Amino acid sequence: MSNTESRKEINSILIDIVEKALGSGIIGSVMVPSRGPENSFPWTLISDVSALERAEPLPPVMSVHGAKALASFTQSPSDGRLLAVMRPCEARAAVELSKLEQINLDNIILLTMDCPGAVPLSEYGEDGTIEPDLHHPDTLRPLCRQCIEFTSKGDLCLAIHGGLSMVVPLTTRGDELLDSLGMKAESDTSAWKEWASGLGQEREITRTESTDNLQKAYNGLQGLIEAFSGCISCRSCRTVCPICYCRLCFIDMKDRRSPASEYLERSRNSGATRLMSDTLLFHIGRMAHMSLSCVSCGMCEDACPSDIPIGRLVSMVSDNTTELFDYNAGSNSEDPLPLNTFRLEELHEYED
Amino acid sequence: MPSTRTGVFVCSCGPNIGERIDIEKIAEEVSTIEGVVLAETHGLLCSPDGKKYLALKITENKLERVVIAACSPREHEVTFMKVCETAGLNPFMMQMANIREQVAWVTPDRESATVKALKLVRGAINRTSRHKPLAKTSIVCNPEVAVIGGGVAGMSAALILADADRMITIIDRSSSLGGYKDNEKLVEYLAERVAGRSEITVISECEPEEIVGFFGNFIIKLGEDSDELRVGSIVLATGCTVDESGRAVAAEGFSEITEMLRISTDENGFPNREHNSLAPVSTLIDGIYVTGCAGGLCSLKETISRSEAVAGTILSSLIPGRQVETEPRTSVISETLCRGCRTCLEVCGYGAISFLEEKLVCTVNSVLCKGCGNCASACPSGAIKAQHFTPDQIRYQMAGLLR
Numbered sequence: 001m002s003n004t005e006s007r008k009e010i011n012s013i014l015i016d017i018v019e020k021a022l023g024s025g026i027i028g029s030v031m032v033p034s035r036g037p038e039n040s041f042p043w044t045l046i047s048d049v050s051a052l053e054r055a056e057p058l059p060p061v062m063s064v065h066g067a068k069a070l071a072s073f074t075q076s077p078s079d080g081r082l083l084a085v086m087r088p089c090e091a092r093a094a095v096e097l098s099k100l101e102q103i104n105l106d107n108i109i110l111l112t113m114d115c116p117g118a119v120p121l122s123e124y125g126e127d128g129t130i131e132p133d134l135h136h137p138d139t140l141r142p143l144c145r146q147c148i149e150f151t152s153k154g155d156l157c158l159a160i161h162g163g164l165s166m167v168v169p170l171t172t173r174g175d176e177l178l179d180s181l182g183m184k185a186e187s188d189t190s191a192w193k194e195w196a197s198g199l200g201q202e203r204e205i206t207r208t209e210s211t212d213n214l215q216k217a218y219n220g221l222q223g224l225i226e227a228f229s230g231c232i233s234c235r236s237c238r239t240v241c242p243i244c245y246c247r248l249c250f251i252d253m254k255d256r257r258s259p260a261s262e263y264l265e266r267s268r269n270s271g272a273t274r275l276m277s278d279t280l281l282f283h284i285g286r287m288a289h290m291s292l293s294c295v296s297c298g299m300c301e302d303a304c305p306s307d308i309p310i311g312r313l314v315s316m317v318s319d320n321t322t323e324l325f326d327y328n329a330g331s332n333s334e335d336p337l338p339l340n341t342f343r344l345e346e347l348h349e350y351e352d
Numbered sequence: 353m354p355s356t357r358t359g360v361f362v363c364s365c366g367p368n369i370g371e372r373i374d375i376e377k378i379a380e381e382v383s384t385i386e387g388v389v390l391a392e393t394h395g396l397l398c399s400p401d402g403k404k405y406l407a408l409k410i411t412e413n414k415l416e417r418v419v420i421a422a423c424s425p426r427e428h429e430v431t432f433m434k435v436c437e438t439a440g441l442n443p444f445m446m447q448m449a450n451i452r453e454q455v456a457w458v459t460p461d462r463e464s465a466t467v468k469a470l471k472l473v474r475g476a477i478n479r480t481s482r483h484k485p486l487a488k489t490s491i492v493c494n495p496e497v498a499v500i501g502g503g504v505a506g507m508s509a510a511l512i513l514a515d516a517d518r519m520i521t522i523i524d525r526s527s528s529l530g531g532y533k534d535n536e537k538l539v540e541y542l543a544e545r546v547a548g549r550s551e552i553t554v555i556s557e558c559e560p561e562e563i564v565g566f567f568g569n570f571i572i573k574l575g576e577d578s579d580e581l582r583v584g585s586i587v588l589a590t591g592c593t594v595d596e597s598g599r600a601v602a603a604e605g606f607s608e609i610t611e612m613l614r615i616s617t618d619e620n621g622f623p624n625r626e627h628n629s630l631a632p633v634s635t636l637i638d639g640i641y642v643t644g645c646a647g648g649l650c651s652l653k654e655t656i657s658r659s660e661a662v663a664g665t666i667l668s669s670l671i672p673g674r675q676v677e678t679e680p681r682t683s684v685i686s687e688t689l690c691r692g693c694r695t696c697l698e699v700c701g702y703g704a705i706s707f708l709e710e711k712l713v714c715t716v717n718s719v720l721c722k723g724c725g726n727c728a729s730a731c732p733s734g735a736i737k738a739q740h741f742t743p744d745q746i747r748y749q750m751a752g753l754l755r
Contacts, residue, residue: 075692100693101691102693245693245733246689247690248689255744339730
């Protein structure tokens with residue numbers, strides 16, 4: 001079975017499930033990407049089964065992050081039951097955004113799948129023929145190649161590996177949906193779990209290698225300056241990030257701008273000063289703000305016009321910060337956000 | 353930077369600062385800074401003479417900003433704010449530079465101490481250029497009293513207060529008044545008298561869910577459906593209980609109340625007092641008093657005298673019409689920038705922030721806000737400003753420090 005077939009296969013199974021849920025009235029509407037003009041895949045909110053014709057639940061590329069699409073209309077609770085079909089990293093970001101009160105998940109069910117990964121936007125040609133292939137990492141975005149959270153996220157997950165072709169419930173909410181759809185199947189998932197752990201191990205190796213390389217290439221402050229030397233300050237990384245939710249970014253705030261006199265003084269003191277001198281501050285600031293909730297979705301890196309490995313850098317920082325607080329972004333909606341949790345005794349190793 | 357008339361006063365604090373730092377040099381150096389129209393030293397600014405001198409200099413020189421390089425603001429900020437006020441200057445146009453605790457007492461080398469002190473003073477001067485006058489407001493105290501616990505202690509306090517025409521609400525979690533019925537006759541007698549008083553309202557089978565506010569203005573939420581109770585003072589009369597080892601400990605559920613009120617307790621759960629002998633019924637928070645066994649196991653006689661003391665303290669301090677000043681250095685939330693993530697709600701220790709469901713933004717109750725700044729630093733969107741500690745002011749101070 002080639003991977004091309006499996007993406008198509010996943011799509012058709014997902015559409016079957018969605019059709020059943022929508023047709024039976026158990027679900028009021030479904031949020032899913034649909035095929036648009038010029039091989040684009042905009043997110044759509046479908047309430048009528050007939051509109052599922054163009055649905056493509058698992059597109060080959062990620063153009064708008066699913067959690068961002070969901071957050072655009074669900075800050076207040078949705079009055080009808082909504083099923084959102086998403087990749088695992090999108091479901092995790094949705095959970096993070098619900099903790100940040102940007103998405104109200106009360107009436108929302110998240111359906112994910114064994115994710116094959118996505119093709120880089122820059123390589124997805126106009127003909128739209130390139131397919132993401134799990135077995136050929138070269139076809140995938142750099143962050144997808146080192147992704148270790150490619151399955152079993154959200155409330156339910158469509159399992160298609162390990163000889164399975166079934167929806168596995170992951171939460172009581174997912175359980176209830178399967179129950180009401182009459183789709184509850186008792187099946188041996190051990191081979192599927194074995195597949196996941198095997199691929200996870202392979203990916204861990206890739207991830208460690210990538211981190212080692214990054215650390216070597218961009219060591220210390222000078223390394224970071226080099227890493228971001230090509231940044232054109234377009235802020236695309238921030239725009240596409242599902243977790244960046246502020247109305248006005250700290251970097252754009254008036255309070256942060258220096259008066260002309262300060263620039264002039266800096267220039268007089270050292271002979272010259274760089275203008276638009278906030279590139280590094282912007283990126284370090286973003287890392288500080290986002291890294292605990294970063295789901296390593298790779299949207300930022302896919303959007304960067306200067307080929308900066310921004311996603312891998314933020315993801316690497318995120319590994320360190322989340323480890324510090326023993327936190328895994330988006331994996332459990334019950335875990336409180338580390339920065340909102342007060343503990344009298346913690347982080348003593350950083351004192352003095 | 354707009355030039356403003358700034359006066360800098362460097363205090364010698366007797367020998368405390370003067371012996372360790374070259375204060376004359378500091379005055380001389382800062383006198384050249386743009387906007388500084390006056391830079392002088394003084395032997396002891398907090399003395400009566402010093403205060404008079406300061407007020408005179410402010411009016412004589414028509415100062416618009418004042419920087420005082422002296423001790424920690426914890427020591428004398430209030431003192432100097434009052435001097436500014438009497439001299440007709442908004443007290444928030446004054447900034448202290450702590451060159452005693454942060455320099456003189458910790459930096460032995462005179463030369464480097466002078467350099468460090470100069471940096472702190474420059475920072476303070478720079479900061480005042482971004483200061484804005486803040487208005488003090490005051491609100492009238494509510495003379496009503498809530499008594500939590502309807503035993504002998506609570507009832508006897510309520511009856512004395514009722515005799516002085518105060519309105520009292522007794523909140524009790526059981527279905528009838530009485531508490532620990534050691535002396536049934538006394539309990540019956542008190543309950544009968546309470547029932548006969550129109551000044552006393554009894555709410556039974558009820559426990560406070562949330563208490564916010566401060567002396568003169570407490571708001572007690574009793575449950576989803578019931579109205580808020582607004583009072584000026586709270587009496588804790590919840591009795592005590594005995595644990596397995598025979599120790600007298602605070603009643604069950606009392607820790608929830610002390611947590612709500614943010615009052616500290618001892619190892620047995622009883623509230624710490626303002627002073628064990630001088631103020632034995634006052635907790636560490638103004639307007640919250642403790643009587644009977646809620647303050648530790650005591651006899652019936654002792655219970656009555658504690659309640660008399662509580663009632664007396666309330667009647668002499670919570671006088672009808674009295675006004676209390678509210679904190680002007682509060683936080684404000686920009687509705688435009690707020691994303692409604694409610695991080696600020698989690699970190700506010702005063703119950704001062706609420707979420708507006710219809711606008712999906714948070715808002716600060718300026719009466720409850722104490723200006724601690726927790727919310728401003730926690731807000732990921734920079735939507736919250738702590739007035740008088742704005743990013744702009746801190747930035748200017750830092751720029752002055754690092755120059």
